[in-house]
Amino acid sequence: MASIRNIVILTGAGISAESGVATFRGPDGLWEGHRVEDVCTPEALAADPALVHEFYDMRRAKLGTVKPNAAHHALARLDAEWPGELLIVTQNVDDLHERAGAKRMLHMHGELLSALCAGCGARQRWTGAMPPGQACGACGMAALRPDIVFFGEIPYRMDEIEAALAQADLFVSIGTSGAVYPAAGFVRLAHHYGARTLELNLDPSEGSSWFDESRLGRAGELVPIWVAEILADGGQAPPSA
Numbered sequence: 001m002a003s004i005r006n007i008v009i010l011t012g013a014g015i016s017a018e019s020g021v022a023t024f025r026g027p028d029g030l031w032e033g034h035r036v037e038d039v040c041t042p043e044a045l046a047a048d049p050a051l052v053h054e055f056y057d058m059r060r061a062k063l064g065t066v067k068p069n070a071a072h073h074a075l076a077r078l079d080a081e082w083p084g085e086l087l088i089v090t091q092n093v094d095d096l097h098e099r100a101g102a103k104r105m106l107h108m109h110g111e112l113l114s115a116l117c118a119g120c121g122a123r124q125r126w127t128g129a130m131p132p133g134q135a136c137g138a139c140g141m142a143a144l145r146p147d148i149v150f151f152g153e154i155p156y157r158m159d160e161i162e163a164a165l166a167q168a169d170l171f172v173s174i175g176t177s178g179a180v181y182p183a184a185g186f187v188r189l190a191h192h193y194g195a196r197t198l199e200l201n202l203d204p205s206e207g208s209s210w211f212d213e214s215r216l217g218r219a220g221e222l223v224p225i226w227v228a229e230i231l232a233d234g235g236q237a238p239p240s241a
Helices: 013-017 042-047 049-065 070-081 096-100 158-167 183-192 219-232
Strands: 007-011 086-090 105-107 110-117 123-125 144-148 170-174 196-201 213-216
Touching (some): 007 070, 007 158, 049 110, 049 144, 070 086, 070 096, 070 219, 086 158, 158 183, 170 183, 170 219, 183 196, 196 219
Parallel strands (some): 007 086, 007 170, 086 105
Antiparallel strands (some): 110 123, 110 144
């Protein structure tokens, strides 16, 4: 096995679900009681800004009632102790990775605790309610919106993510459905560039067949075990299934 130096990790809703954060869509196809089309598209924001803002205000307030779990803390440990390159890419908009202590990471779908000015593009930290028509502190325009990547918008920092995947020796997907693109395509990119691939998930994802190895179970149990293994292994590749 070639030694592993560069790791890219993708995390999804499954890693935060164990902390009490609602997953993207429930079994009934709704997102916390709403159709996705009604709260997570540019058209929804234009048609009913009050509903969209209220939805994200409620989700923002919910963050104060949840805490990082063992999986978040394990990845923060890996971040602190891994001697090679590491990038944690999360699809989640919560701040649980940061609260656990992770630093080498990015949010590809935006952040609940951030406001985006639709006019000038400035961002600012935002922790409370964000009423429609809130003025931007940078340009003064009444154009602040949740800093969330809506459907139909391009995820953040894709060039950086793809560059990291091109250099990765190992790609790990944690708690993702494998149904939302472009993140669902990362495993294929990683394969294309020659990385080994590992899936840690409660159930097989839609792209499970692309992974060299799949471990099924709760993220709070699987992730600490895997992190302990790779740190103890000194950067050697995990065995194939």
